[in-house]
Amino acid sequence: MSVDRRDVGFRSERGPILIALMLTTGLVAIESTILATAVPSIVKDIGGFSQFPWLFSIYLLAQAVSVPVYAKLSDVIGRxxxxxxGIGIFLLGSILCGFAWSMPALIAFRAxxxxxxxxxxxMSVTIAxxxxxxxxxxKTQGYLxxxxxxxxVVGPTLGGVFAEFSSWRxxxxINIPLCLLAAGMLMRTFHETIQHRKHKVDYLGATLLMLALSALLLAVLEGGQAWAWGSLQSIGIFSAGALLLIAFVFAERxxxxxxxxMWVFSRRVVLTSSLIGLGVGAIMLGLTSFVPTYLEGSLGVTPILGGLAVAALTIGWPISASQSGRLYLRIGFRATVLIGLAITVLGTVTLALTAATPAVVTVAVSCFVIGLGLGLVATPSMIAAQSSVEWDERGVVTGTNMxxxxxxxxxxxxxxxxxxxAIYALPGNTDHGxxxxxxxxxxxxxxxxxTAVATVAAAFYMPRTKPLGFDPEPATP
Incomplete structure (x- = not known):
């Protein structure tokens, strides 16, 4: 594949592919934010207030357990x-959700x-x-x-508009035309040639992994909520998940x-990038989940303003991610990640120290700083792992990171x-104000x-390597 090195943007011959990847990424990104503002309208229409948290949990659960399976298959049959x-399944799920007649049905279709x-x-990240x-x-990860x-910004706004002026359905x-457009652009612009050979699909391993992770994530997500941590349900589900995970390890061998x-966990750069990914995921969703509630509950701000404070996080991320290449090409992946984590620690510590005196501006600035830091962490750590393997292993490595x-x-x-x-339920907080x-x-x-400080410790284990000698040309087969 010939490439124009002078342009990695939309005008290059790879530009249409990048646009298609951004559009497919947008499907998941908007869906992650558009639903929250419409939950009251959904509950009012079809009921199920006590069950609505499952709308988010089941989506996250299904997404997490399926990533490793798709990642491995992409190395076998192509991206x-x-x-x-995936676009087709997402489209089907969206249509079913739009016609849901009850909360249990909507939860199932969210899965x-x-x-x-x-x-x-x-797959979008792997193709890039x-x-x-x-x-x-x-730079391309910055675009994504x-x-x-x-x-x-668009997601919560659209959700509020549909819920207030039209229908939450x-x-x-709205995903129907977006899915069709994304699939059409991808089919027209992206072409890959795979050397077809006979493969043995690891159905047993895939099944055991999905069952094990489903049980463990279910136990973590519902522990302390639907049942007590020390209850028979909690112990039983944790035990079942652990046994299934042990069976999976034996099956993979x-x-x-x-x-x-199993080599994924024996290669230092892949292992450390995965550990860093754990911290990045916890910090990201921790902020997006609790900052709006914090501002709305402590200051009484509107949901839109609370959402905009979190948006500062995702504004800072692409700014630093798009520029991270200049850093890691000069000082290496590890040093770049450590700089990003130092900035992240600064932002999280500032947020923690000022939390007792709530202010929208302080929270927004802290989130923006954290976003700048995470942009120098997430992108270089993933690229370091991708660059350490060939094409037929890149899907697994990227999938492991995600x-x-x-x-x-x-x-x-x-x-x-x-x-x-636990803090909310303390005797002194009985007024819940x-x-x-x-x-x-x-x-x-x-x-x-x-969590940010713990992630720094994981980053120190990352090898001291510079991206020299890797990928002199794009790696599409």
Whole structure:
């Protein structure tokens, strides 16, 4: 594949592919934010107030457990068919959600959406890694990250508009033209040639992995909420998940083509990038989940203003991510990640120290600083892992990184939520007023700062390597 090195933007011959990838990323990004503002309208229409948290949990669960399976399959049959399949499943789930007649039905259809999202996001990032060199990837990842920045503003706004002036069902129906456009652009612009050979699909490993992760994530997400941590339900589900995970490890050792090869955890750069991904996921979703509640509960600001404060996070991210290439090409991946984590620690500590005196400006500035830091962490750490392997392993490596972020998000939010609930339920907080919300949120922000510091420790284990000798040309086969 010939490339024009002078232009990595939209005018190059790869530009239409990049636009298609941004559009597919937008499907998942908007869906992550558009639903929250419409929950009251949904509950008013079809009921199920006590069940509505599952709308978010089941989507996250389905997305997380399917990522490793899609990632391995993409290394076998190619990225394009997996991405198109994911768009198709996401489209089906969106249509079903739009016609949902009850909360249980809507929850089930959100799971279908999550299974589609599990293919869309990692495949978009992997394709970008295939068609761009190491020096170019930071800028292209910045473009992809900018989609999240736009979606963080557009999503809640659209959700509020549909819920107030039309119907909440259009939150899902709007995905129909977007999915068709994304699939059409991808089919027309992106072409890959795969050397077809006989493969043995690891059905047993894929099934065991999905069941194990489903059980463990279910136990973490619902522990302390639907049932007590020490209850028989909690112990039983944790035990079942652990046993299934052990069975999965044994199955992978015997599989001819394992869905999640054990070598992933033996390579230092891949292992450290995954550990960093855990921290990134926990910090990201911890902020987006608790900052709006903190501002709305302590200051009484509108949901839109609370959402805009979080949007500062996703504005800072693409700015630094797009420029990170200049850093890691000069000083290496590890040094760039450590600089980003230092900035992240600064932002989280500032947020924790000022939480007792709520102010929208302070929170927004802290989120912006954290976003700047994470942009120098997430992109270089992923590119470091991608650059350490060939094409036929890049899908697994990218998927492992994205999977780590999803697990970090799920586990982090569960832990932060348990901490907030514990503070909220203290005897002195029985009025459940602004003071209680401020105290609970302050505890969460301290936990976020501790998470950032722990991620620094993981980054110190990252190899001291510069991206020299890797990917002199784009790696599309």
């Amino acid at each position: 394009k068919p997996i991405l198109l399949f 279908v959406q999550g299974l589609g999202a599990g293919a869309i996001l990692p 890694g295939d068609i761009y060199t190491v020096a170019e990837r930071a 990250a900018s989609v999240w920045a736009v979606s963080s 259009w939150i899902f129906f 015997r599989a001819a083509e394992p869905v999640l090869p 999977f780590s972020r999803s697990i970090g998000s799920a586990v982090g939010v569960a832990i932060f939520g348990a901490l907030a609930n 602004p003071a209680a919300i401020t105290s609970a949120s302050s505890a969460v922000f301290v936990a976020l700062a501790i």
